Amino acid sequence: MAPVLEVSGLTTVFHTRRGLVQAVQDVSFSVEAGETLAIVGESGCGKTITALSLMRLIPQPPGEIVSGSVKLDGTDLLRLSEPEMRKMRGGKIAMIFQEPMTALNPLMTIGKQITEMVMLHDGLPKAAARTRAVEMLYHVRIPEPERRAKEYPHQMSGGMRQRAMIAMALACKPKVLVADEPTTALDVTIQAQILDLIGDLQREFGTAVVLITHDLGVVAETAQRVVVMYAGRKVEEASVEDLFANPLHPYPRGLLGSIPRVGSARGLDVSPDERLREISGMVPALNDLPPGCAFAPRCTQADDKCRSQIPPFELKQPNHFAACWQA
Amino acid sequence: MSRMLRRLAVASVCTLMLFAGIAHAQKQGGVLRITHRDNPPSASIHEEATISTDMPFMGVFNNLVVFAPDAKQNRLEAVVPELATSWKYSDDERTLTFQLRDGVKWHDGKPFTAADVKCTWDVVSGKVDGKMRKNPRKTWWFNIKDIAVDNPLQVTFHLNDPQPSFLVMLAGGFSPVYPCHVPAAQMRTHPIGTGPFKFVSFQQNESIKLERNTEYWKPGRPYLDGIEYTIIANRSTAVLALESGKFDMNITGELTPELVKDVQSHVPTMQCVVQPSNTQGNLLINRDRPPFDDAKIRRALGLSIDRKAFSDILSRGVYNIGGAMLAPPEGIWGWTKEFMETVPGYGADVEKSREEGRRIMKELGYGPDKMLQLKVSTRNIPDYRDAAVLLIDHIKNVYIQGELEPLDSSVWYARLLKKDYAVGMNVQGTGVDDPDVMFFENYTCNSERNYTAYCNKDLEVLFRKQSQMKDFEARKQLVWQIDRTLQEDGARPVVFQSQGGTCWWPAVKGLHLAVNSIYNHWRFDDVWLER
Amino acid sequence: MLSYLIRRLLLMVVTLFGVSVAIFLLLRIVPGNIADILFDSAGLIDPAEKQKIVADLGLDLPLPLQYWQWLNGLLHGDLGFSYVSEKPVIDEILPRIPITARLAALAMIFAVCAGVPLGVISAVRQNTKLDYALRVLSLSGLSMPSFWLGLLILMACVRWFGTIPIYDRAPETFWAWLAMLAIPAASVGFRSSALIMRLTRSSMLEVLRQDFVRTAKSKGLSDTAVTYDHALRNAVLPVITTIGVETAFLFGGLIVTETVFNIPGVARFLVEAIRWRDYPMVQNLVMFIAVVVVSVNLIVDLLYMLVDPRIRYSE
């Protein structure tokens, strides 16, 4: 099956007063229909910029996508004109944001916000668009969707809002859904519901999902494949099983170590000695990267080579890629 | 371009009218529009002492006698009948009997009688409480012993002493006859008179409107349908409004000589007159408070003043220089130039006077390093302040360091009353150019307007003496001497005598202004509009 | 909603009561009273006669009694008589209100019509030359005294037309009113428009940075739709509040503007009344102003509720 979304060599920079910031460097991945790809990393590692780059929502200036391609069904989104891209956004590729509290327009009813989009992309008349909006709210299991459609965001709880957000994102049945930390801001009990919902809808609509998260627990529960990013670069890519079983790069190893009992729900085994191991240090400033491996300053196994040369991202095991001199 | 054209058109029309005016008779109709400078404190002329009330409301009233409309100078010889048809002095000149005009009606329809005359002067002379809030000219009528109503059309004033100027004061704009039956409070808000114009409305700070009195006793008068005053506080705004043709004339005496020049350069056809406003700037020196209890310092202060510089700065040299009485040629009683030069401090050589002043001050221990520090108080009004600023600059020359103390109008007179000042700069006007008015109003011991409480009983005897003198030349000589004594005593050293400009469009006809007062020619019954 | 309104109205009454006490007391500290001023105009010094006027007007009564008389009259719709014109205060104030109201309304319309669009343009074109030019313009609007601007306009009129717009009589038609008040309104409204523009700009910039704008963009909406349908509505919320505050401020500007352009409105009249120590006039005018300001603020708050559902439903 050909991938729906194929990203290759994506590089996004920011022109700031303190110099050029390489937010995303040479990132490639692909997602198939119905598949979930997780992009994992600590905050500041470039995963959100990657997501926004896919949507071409990088504020410009100061941001700029300097190279690479984002092919959606073979169409390179980066080469589209802005009006053409607008048709894609929401229509073919949609996005859910981290903060359901602020991501919805406080002065517009939920229904209107969905209707507006349906009318725009599917060319439906207002009444039909409204019906669709209510349908979508029903789909995301919002009780009394008719009444809820007339409500404003502040009248709903966080979980409800995120459901509404999902309803909106999926209203035009996009091929790809980019979900940027969709559950981070929510209570744990709600988190699971929302993830289940996304999974269910994904199956129903056959949508490809790019899930951006820092939460490996979420990854373990929902994704098939994982891309780990660090300081704007991919450092490891593998299937969920492979990564959790055998992380090659010390960074994901550290990540896995910092959360106990991860993946135990799916029976994945994490070696006890790697549990609870903190990663010391901070993510480096992106305009002030060390010359070699960006992770070297925090890496216990780093040697001179690590500190002087950037390791290539290469196939280390079957279907398992990593960028590490030590792996 | 269009402005040029318009001016040209206006100019040619005016020229035409100038010629036409000779041939044509006076024209009936039209509303005369006049810019006013500020809000009159009330509409009651007897209660006020300002042109702001006098000019707009004079047309509502009549006097017993008036200055002949076309008289160039307001003086005894120019007095003609108005509500009185004739007058007669007794042989001892102590009774003055007026025959009154028959059939004259007040604006409310009631007939005018001798009782109204008695009523009016009983009140203004202070004999009867007329419920007026204030009575600024009580001192004018010091000589009235009694007023008798002989019959409805004849009234007699019994005087204490002969007083030739009595008629002059009766003829002034500030001496209208009030109706007996109208309460003072109404006269302040809605005055009733016998005059050519009826009161219509007085909107505070906005406008005053008068309309033609169709039952005016003078046949065929007035010509105008009405007069409207619009209050425009800002002088340059008023001038521009006048020039734009929205108004026919400005309130009298309000334009500086500088502005008049400007107006005439923009509108050459504009008729303008610059004349003494009978307003003077004088110094109030507190002689009860050290150091001015010392006559020498008062004298030194007087010597430092350069009256020419005051005149030059305040009016480009137009202002008159003189003593208490208005200087000739406009004034009747003022010093001649030759006489003036003999008065100390009035010498032509200011530097010499100042040298003398410095000498006096040095004797008293003052000098460039030890200046006498004092406050110069004045009302916080530009006219007052400007003069005070100049004064401070001048007294520096005799080692006096003045600091300006501007006082709010509400505080000014209270401070004067309490004698709480060192030197005050004062500006004051006088209704009629006459020594009786000037001396009794400002320099008698018990006058309410004698701010410095200057009290010289010997001089007061002379005041009465001159008042009774019939011979003009002899009286004038005495007045000069009195004036000289006043200046020498530093009673209220006079610094300048102001002039003010009045402008009107050539379409306004029949307007006459006297050279020695701005207060007395605003009946408007002879004025017409040629348009 | 109703209880909110009642609470607000009660607070309004408390505020107005405070204003009445404050203005009453402030005026009594003023040195000199109407008698001084009246005598001043006649150049007279006579303590006895002055005392008579003071007694006539009841100014020698104990302050609480004077206050009670005024308040009692006020509650019964009797504003008393002006000390100066001796006419009922209501007759002096009423005819002047429409003039000032028209001027204020025109100025505010000018301010909003110029301020909001320019602010939006400035925000959308942030950091462009146009943005800089507009920012400098708005800042200079805030820096120029409105009377000076008025004078400059007058001077320009003199220079180019040889004459000036001056209020010499009440205009009769709407267009005549407009012609009469347009220039003064623009000169007083310039400041407000500058303020509104600045506020719109910063508010707009803040809104444009918010998540929901990004959401709107992710839905594929055009920039115009995002800017106007989503961002602007949110951005005008603080602007509405400012319009309320600015209405109060505008009155200050009107005082000098009415003076410069010789417009016989309420604002200039207040200055004259203060100058004349015309207590009934000043007290009632100030109360009137306070009522207007407080009501405008209430209306603005209600309007805010109308526009912002968050507030509407939380009450």
Next chain:
Amino acid sequence: MSTTTATGPVTHGLMSTVWYNARRYPLGVAGAIIMIVFVLSAIFATWVAPLDPFSTNAKASLAAPGGTYLMGADMMGRDVFSRLIHGARVSLAVAIGATMIGSGVGAAVGLACGYIGGWFDLLVQRVTEVFQALPLLVMALVITASLGPSLRNTIIAIAIPLIPIVSRVIRSNVLSLREMPYVEAAKATGMSEWRVAIIHVLPNTLAPLIVLATAQLGSTILTEASLSFLGLGVPEPYPSWGRMLSESAAEYVRTAPWLVIYPGLAISLVVFGSNLLGDALRDALDPRQRD
């Protein structure tokens, strides 16, 4: 959105901080320069002014700009330029005086309200509302009228309406600061309320206070000018810009326009400068309000 921008500026002492901020806010620098020139000329007026601002001269009456009289002379023949420079003292005195009093008292009241709360806060809130029911100029007008025109009274009249403006901002600031985790933490360690107020809350209200005070600086100058324009401001002999303007406005709009133009220009320029500076300070000190 994960932050991608770098950490804060690396500062090497005060000068570099100033330089760094100067580079960031060129308009603020322009404002600062205007204000510095204004303050210096006010302080050193006696040396800066070419002529005596009080000395009259009949020959120079209404002299046009140029030559000895750079900006012309007024009716009394006094040099307009010199008077403007001396007038800066009045504006400065009023601006600094009123702003300091207004902000100082306002901040104290605001802090007290935020801290004491209860009936005190309620009372102050009502008083504040009374003040806000009246336009600033009306308030100042009535106050100057009741106190009488003088420099001191003008300062007081302008300062009083500022108090509620400042106290409201400080109050709400204090209220929100009290909820801040570090303040809660300080309290949890057993620090007394007042110690917390002085050590933790006060310094944090300083930034908004400075911003607010700078923003008010310009408006106080404008209010003084308006009061003087209406004849109720700072009286002679101080050459106040507003009064210079008002008196010329009555007389010389056409015959000597320089008497109207230059004082107005001086007012506008200084207020402009203080606004520029205020904007820059707001951006630098109060990131929440940043554009």
